[in-house]
Amino acid sequence: MDNLLGHTETYSAGDLVRVSYDSRIMEHVRTPLYIQGKCGTIVKSHGKFANPEKLAYGLQSSPKVHLYMVEFYLVNIWTTAYANDSHDSICLDIFEHWLTSI
Amino acid sequence: MYDNLEDHVSHSHQEPHFDSPDTSSFEKQVEGLKQTLLSKGLITQVELEEMIAELDQRTPFDGAQIIARAWTERDFRNRLIANGTKAVSELGYHPPDDFQSLVVLANTEFLHHLIVCTLCSCYPRWLLGRPPDWYKSIAYRSRAVSDPRGILNEFGVTLDPNISIRVVDSTAEVRYMVLPLRPSGTDNLNMKELVGLITRDSLIGVGLPHSPSVG
Structure with a gap:
């Protein structure tokens, strides 16, 4: 997606990632607490978007960041409420700086 | 606004009741924000009405x-x-x-x-x-x-x-x-x-x- 600048996204479809846990819950972040610290799979890249964590504080010219659709099994999030054989899942859009490879 | 759409797109016959949050404090916040934006000239009443009209279309x-x-x-x-x-x-x-x-x-x-x-x-x-x-x-x-x-x-x-x-x-x-x-x-x-x-x-x-x- 970013070949003109000579580099590409860090992740591609199928990659396993973990979402960071971040205690800045009073700041403007778009990564809900219920998904922080959880492991999921990259579904697709959405391209680059302005970083809402900067925009919220008027930093209009901050660099754009890669955004990914990431899928998690619900059984891995709500461990007690979901049957082990369930394939029900949830997808969230998560910015690259929240993700690490596993 | 959906009432006059029944000819085209109908709703589920069954719609569960979810509790509505208390909106009164939000309404006051929205009104305060609107008045501030208008008084500072960051947005005009006409622009606001045009945006609402666009959304309602x-x-x-x-x-x-x-x-x-x-x-x-x-x-x-x-x-x-x-x-x-x-x-x-x-x-x-x-x-x-x-x-x-x-x-x-x-x-x-x-x-x-x-x-x-x-x-x-x-x-x-x-x-x-x-x-x-x-x-x-x-x-x-x-x-x-x-x-x-x-x-x-x-x-x-x-x-x-x-x-x-x-x-x-x-x-x-x-x-x-x-x-x-x-x-x-x-x-x-x-x-x-x-x-x-x-x-x-x-x-x-x-x-x-x-x-x-x-x-």
Whole structure:
């Protein structure tokens, strides 16, 4: 997606990632607490978007960041409420700086 | 605003009651913000009214037309799934901001999609109009991600256990719309008749399209 600048996204479809846990819950972040610290799979890249964590504080010219659709099994999030054989899942859009490879 | 749409896009017959949050403090905040923006000249009353009018022009009928086209034209369906933003622009639909994009989620025999915004009320307003009040309720937003089958049951939808549910939480600038399965027995219907089967709720994933006998 970013070949003109000579580099590409860090992740591609199928990659396993973990979402960071971040205690800045009073700041403007778009990564809900219920998904922080959880492991999921990259579904697709959405391209680059302005970083809402900067925009919220008027930093209009901050660099754009890669955004990914990431899928998690619900059984891995709500461990007690979901049957082990369930394939029900949830997808969230998560910015690259929240993700690490596993 | 949906009352006069009944001819085109009907709602689920069964709509669960979700508790509404106390809106009075939000109304005061919105009014305060509006007055501040107006008094500082950052926005004019005319601009505000134009934005509201633009929003009110959009209804689930727009989304239903897109889906009916995808049901009848395989090439369009493929383009819609590959790049939703680009495909709907062919039909004259454009996102309100350059940075917002559309992803269309195709239901299959084995996969059902359900859309929510746990952080606020993100919704493809430029294709479906304003979201229903329950979509913004704390109850829907919290339970859609923890008990989607329970939510669907309350909307009158019981899925076969072999069908997986994929909830999609709209946390960024991407807006999602569901492409429901075309009901069986609709091969001979024309576009207008197909559009009549497509409910707003089926485009969010809390409902299914009507079958022809009901529609």
